[in-house]
Amino acid sequence: MKTTMSSLSAFGDSSIQTPSKSRIRQGCHSAGPNVSGDHINLASSSMPSFPILQRSSEEKILYSDRLTLERQKLTVCPIIDGEEHLRLLNFQHNFITRIQNISNLQRLIFLDLYDNQIEEISGLSTLRSLRVLLLGKNRIKKISNLENLKSLDVLDLHGNQITKIENVSHLCDLRVLNLARNLLSHVDNLNGLDSLTELNLRHNQITFVRDVDNLPCLQRLFLSFNNISTFESVCCLADSSSLSDITFDGNPIAQESWYKHTILQNMMQLRQLDMKRVTEEERRMASIVAKKEEEKKRESHKQSLLKEKKRLTINNVARKWDLQQHRIPNIAPNQDRKVSDSPQDPSQLHGSTVSAFPEETGSLDSGLTSALQGLSVTDTHLVEVDGDTLSLYGSGALESLDRNWSVQTAGMVTTVSFTFIEFDEIVQVLPKLKIKFPNSLHLKFKETNLVMLQQFNALAQLRHVDQLTIDPQGNPVVNFTLWKYYVLFRLSHFSMQKINGTEVTQNDMIMAERLFGILAHVASSELPQYRLISILGDARKKQFRYLLETKGKKPGLVNEENSDSKRLVGENTNRATLNYTTRDFYNERLEEIKEKKKFCKMYMEDLVKEATEINMKNEALQKLWPQMFIELVRDAVIEIRNKSSYMKLCLQQITDQK
Amino acid sequence: MLSPERLALPDYEYLAQRHVLTYMEDAVCQLLENKEDISQYGIARFFTEYFNSVCQGTHILFREFSFIQATPHNRASFLRAFWRCFRTVGKNGDLLTMREYHCLLQLLCPDFPLELTQKAARIVLMDDAMDCLMSFSDFLFAFQIQFYYSEFLESVAAIYQDLLAGKNPNTVIVPTSSSGQHRQRPALGEASTLEGVEASLFYQCLENLCDRHKYSCPPPALVKEVLSNVQRLTFYGFLVALSKHHGINQALGALPDKGDLMHDPAMDEELERLLAQVPGLVNSATANPEAGCLPSRTPPRVGSPWRPLHHARKVDAESDGSTEETDESET
Numbered sequence: 001m002k003t004t005m006s007s008l009s010a011f012g013d014s015s016i017q018t019p020s021k022s023r024i025r026q027g028c029h030s031a032g033p034n035v036s037g038d039h040i041n042l043a044s045s046s047m048p049s050f051p052i053l054q055r056s057s058e059e060k061i062l063y064s065d066r067l068t069l070e071r072q073k074l075t076v077c078p079i080i081d082g083e084e085h086l087r088l089l090n091f092q093h094n095f096i097t098r099i100q101n102i103s104n105l106q107r108l109i110f111l112d113l114y115d116n117q118i119e120e121i122s123g124l125s126t127l128r129s130l131r132v133l134l135l136g137k138n139r140i141k142k143i144s145n146l147e148n149l150k151s152l153d154v155l156d157l158h159g160n161q162i163t164k165i166e167n168v169s170h171l172c173d174l175r176v177l178n179l180a181r182n183l184l185s186h187v188d189n190l191n192g193l194d195s196l197t198e199l200n201l202r203h204n205q206i207t208f209v210r211d212v213d214n215l216p217c218l219q220r221l222f223l224s225f226n227n228i229s230t231f232e233s234v235c236c237l238a239d240s241s242s243l244s245d246i247t248f249d250g251n252p253i254a255q256e257s258w259y260k261h262t263i264l265q266n267m268m269q270l271r272q273l274d275m276k277r278v279t280e281e282e283r284r285m286a287s288i289v290a291k292k293e294e295e296k297k298r299e300s301h302k303q304s305l306l307k308e309k310k311r312l313t314i315n316n317v318a319r320k321w322d323l324q325q326h327r328i329p330n331i332a333p334n335q336d337r338k339v340s341d342s343p344q345d346p347s348q349l350h351g352s353t354v355s356a357f358p359e360e361t362g363s364l365d366s367g368l369t370s371a372l373q374g375l376s377v378t379d380t381h382l383v384e385v386d387g388d389t390l391s392l393y394g395s396g397a398l399e400s401l402d403r404n405w406s407v408q409t410a411g412m413v414t415t416v417s418f419t420f421i422e423f424d425e426i427v428q429v430l431p432k433l434k435i436k437f438p439n440s441l442h443l444k445f446k447e448t449n450l451v452m453l454q455q456f457n458a459l460a461q462l463r464h465v466d467q468l469t470i471d472p473q474g475n476p477v478v479n480f481t482l483w484k485y486y487v488l489f490r491l492s493h494f495s496m497q498k499i500n501g502t503e504v505t506q507n508d509m510i511m512a513e514r515l516f517g518i519l520a521h522v523a524s525s526e527l528p529q530y531r532l533i534s535i536l537g538d539a540r541k542k543q544f545r546y547l548l549e550t551k552g553k554k555p556g557l558v559n560e561e562n563s564d565s566k567r568l569v570g571e572n573t574n575r576a577t578l579n580y581t582t583r584d585f586y587n588e589r590l591e592e593i594k595e596k597k598k599f600c601k602m603y604m605e606d607l608v609k610e611a612t613e614i615n616m617k618n619e620a621l622q623k624l625w626p627q628m629f630i631e632l633v634r635d636a637v638i639e640i641r642n643k644s645s646y647m648k649l650c651l652q653q654i655t656d657q658k
Numbered sequence: 659m660l661s662p663e664r665l666a667l668p669d670y671e672y673l674a675q676r677h678v679l680t681y682m683e684d685a686v687c688q689l690l691e692n693k694e695d696i697s698q699y700g701i702a703r704f705f706t707e708y709f710n711s712v713c714q715g716t717h718i719l720f721r722e723f724s725f726i727q728a729t730p731h732n733r734a735s736f737l738r739a740f741w742r743c744f745r746t747v748g749k750n751g752d753l754l755t756m757r758e759y760h761c762l763l764q765l766l767c768p769d770f771p772l773e774l775t776q777k778a779a780r781i782v783l784m785d786d787a788m789d790c791l792m793s794f795s796d797f798l799f800a801f802q803i804q805f806y807y808s809e810f811l812e813s814v815a816a817i818y819q820d821l822l823a824g825k826n827p828n829t830v831i832v833p834t835s836s837s838g839q840h841r842q843r844p845a846l847g848e849a850s851t852l853e854g855v856e857a858s859l860f861y862q863c864l865e866n867l868c869d870r871h872k873y874s875c876p877p878p879a880l881v882k883e884v885l886s887n888v889q890r891l892t893f894y895g896f897l898v899a900l901s902k903h904h905g906i907n908q909a910l911g912a913l914p915d916k917g918d919l920m921h922d923p924a925m926d927e928e929l930e931r932l933l934a935q936v937p938g939l940v941n942s943a944t945a946n947p948e949a950g951c952l953p954s955r956t957p958p959r960v961g962s963p964w965r966p967l968h969h970a971r972k973v974d975a976e977s978d979g980s981t982e983e984t985d986e987s988e989t
Contacts (some may be wrong), residue, residue, distance in 0.1 A: 517932040527708040
């Protein structure tokens with residue numbers, strides 16, 4: 001009531017509370033008035049229910065404009081006769097149930113019906129000059145019938161049962177509206193109250209507030225002891241430039257950690273919060289914290305966007321992979337397009353990828369970036385560096401190994417994970433991997449079509465592998481009982497620590513050696529020398545070829561290659577001949593050999609022909625020779641049968657020769 | 659050695675029969691392939707090594723399938739190599755699936771076809787449940803039969819089908835019904851109740867096949883032995899019997915007897931030596947830091963020319979002291 005008092009000072013200095021010297025005449029049926037100490041006379045009226053009030057003429061002159069009927073145990077409003085110039089009327093602390101019999105008091109400015117039993121606002125339609133209406137602590141359920149009270153300045157409806165703010169839009173002169181201790185669950189419908197400077201809504205059940213920004217003069221808003229829990233529910237307050245004083249204590253929102261700075265940040269115009277002055281320091285803190293939160297939100301939003309992009313891309317790659325593996329039938333192309341059109345414009349995708357390049361990490365706020373640095377994200381493959389892990393999805397991702405990786409990033413990578421890429425394709429880039437990511441110790445393969453034990457031979461060319469993880473999904477080779485032992489055997493020079501997460505024990509190594517040791521022995525010592533050279537030479541030749549394909553042949557590289565090959569020699573040589581050629585290369589080589597084979601065949605045929613001809617001739621000669629020899633001998637014998645004639649013949653031949 | 663029969667053959671046939679040309683062609687081809695490397699140490703030495711390895715049976719290691727399949731000797735060498743290299747797997751007692759065996763085969767021959775392995779598995783599993791596990795010895799012997807006699811088996815399968823269908827390629831169709839014909843064409847109802855075909859009939863067809871077949875066949879005498887034990891038999895029953903027959907295994911000469919399958923003392927010794935190096939596995943070969951580009955080798959085992967494991971040759975008629983390399987299967 002104190003506030004009402006202060007605003008009423010304009011009405012003069014007489015306090016309403018002093019008992020006035022009026023007399024109320026009572027009807028016979030009403031309870032006896034408490035006339036002790038009062039000069040109230042209630043005379044019986046002609047109407048059986050209503051008492052008639054009469055005052056002595058001195059009083060009328062003394063307090064001509066005010067009438068106090070406090071604590072008179074009134075149950076009805078008495079008929080007030082002859083007081084048409086009355087301006088202040090006080091009915092506090094009675095038991096009045098209906099506002100009646102005051103329609104004639106058309107000059108009334110101040111009407112106080114505090115603490116009665118009124119259930120409905122009514123009977124005020126003629127009081128066009130009314131400025132202060134105090135209806136606190138009654139039983140009013142609805143704001144209504146105030147249409148004509150256009151000059152109302154103060155409306156006090158605290159302590160009632162009002163559930164909704166309504167029918168007040170015409171009160172354009174209203175400055176104070178008190179709806180504390182009612183049953184309001186929300187605040188809206190406040191338009192039209194163009195003069196309202198104070199709105200008291202304490203002790204209600206308000207969960208959200210709207211339309212406050214439509215109150216151009218509102219300075220003080222009391223929302224203590226309601227049910228507000230988020231700032232969003234009162235966000236309209238931020239738009240009210242006139243608000244300078246607000247209370248939220250007793251609301252759930254006031255318990256939140258972000259309460260103070262959120263309010264301060266969103267309501268820069270505030271001067272008092274919860275009846276305490278807002279200091280500059282507080283304001284500054286609030287803005288800093290709010291900025292941080294904003295950044296964090298933005299960052300996490302960016303992260304979730306990236307994650308979503310990543311997820312979609314991986315899904316796309318997975319589906320392409322499945323198609324490739326003929327696992328799912330080819331679906332309609334427009335469905336493909338739908339998936340490939342990820343939520344954002346492709347140009348935007350590229351735009352975002354450029355900014356996320358590893359070289360430009362310095363520009364990102366180090367405090368807020370997580371280790372995740374999403375790199376090139378297109379629809380067909382995904383390359384991602386996450387601290388110490390390089391993840392490649394889709395065969396297109398293998399090209400990214402050609403990129404210029406910063407030494408720092410590349411040096412940190414210890415794990416390389418391949419998904420949805422054919423193992424044969426991976427084999428071809430292993431030399432590149434060796435060079436670009438020298439610290440990669442752990443390789444992970446998932447959905448890479450590892451089907452043969454032989455394929456593991458290809459991993460031997462790497463520098464060092466500490467751990468190997470072969471995901472059973474998409475790698476049938478894992479179903480073989482002996483695959484781990486074979487890996488341990490073939491890659492024994494790596495002294496691997498873990499395979500698929502389980503530690504490698506000495507027993508495992510022994511078993512591996514026991515199972516396949518003879519294979520190695522056979523492969524090394526029983527191969528003829530030239531085969532050894534050709535197989536090993538082949539492998540080295542291939543390595544050189546890959547190296548040459550990379551940008552420029554650096555002189556330093558050659559030395560490295562030499563030392564590498566030396567080390568290769570130094571490693572388990574007896575396994576070195578166990579190589580893996582990808583299917584394509586193998587077939588290629590077989591094709592190449594075909595020509596040679598054809599030539600060899602022809603050559604051999606020629607040789608054979610020659611040899612058989614010679615053999616035939618030899619055999620024919622052998623057959624004919626005895627006969628020929630006999631004839632030769634016979635001829636000779638016949639010739640020298642006659643010694644003398646033969647001698648003559650010979651001499652003749654000699655002289656002829658001269 | 660210089661038997662008159664051998665010299666009686668015309669040249670090409672003689673060469674073809676002994677597959678000399680195959681090896682010569684392959685040798686020249688290999689020479690062409692690696693001429694830079696081989697020219698370093700001489701062609702004569704190359705040929706020596708080549709034919710030595712052919713003798714020893716190591717020439718087929720890591721070669722392409724077409725070469726391995728080319729001659730019976732190659733096939734037998736391959737079988738033997740497979741046995742030697744993976745005997746330890748069998749010794750370990752692991753039962754493996756067909757695909758796993760195929761993987762092991764591929765370690766030695768990268769383009770080994772899956773069909774052959776599948777066929778071999780079918781023999782072991784009697785054409786049932788192809789994903790079952792098989793023991794090493796079962797698989798190896800079945801694989802031997804399938805691989806070594808693949809063409810023969812194909813013809814046998816055709817014959818079998820014919821017999822099942824009631825057609826006998828052998829009998830002359832005489833209008834007057836003879837007892838033979840009656841036997842050939844049992845009513846279909848009969849055929850379905852009795853499995854397979856009659857053994858003796860089957861043998862007749864096979865005998866004819868062996869005579870005119872230019873590919874290697876198992877010795878007819880042994881086949882007869884197999885078939886004489888039963889009245890009727892199915893195709894896979896026949897193959898299983900073949901694979902388990904000791905005589906045929908010996909005739910082939912590639913693998914030891916089933917009982918001895920896990921024994922190879924020389925290799926075991928080698929293995930122990932290798933195993934001894936395992937604890938200090940960190941660069942067991944650093945002791946040989948050769949700067950040369952050739953890998954350091956343990957002194958090559960002086961491989962004796964590969965002899966079949968059983969010399970029980972005296973039994974056969976053709977004991978003219980021919981070299982061990984010729985098998986009865988090649989006649």
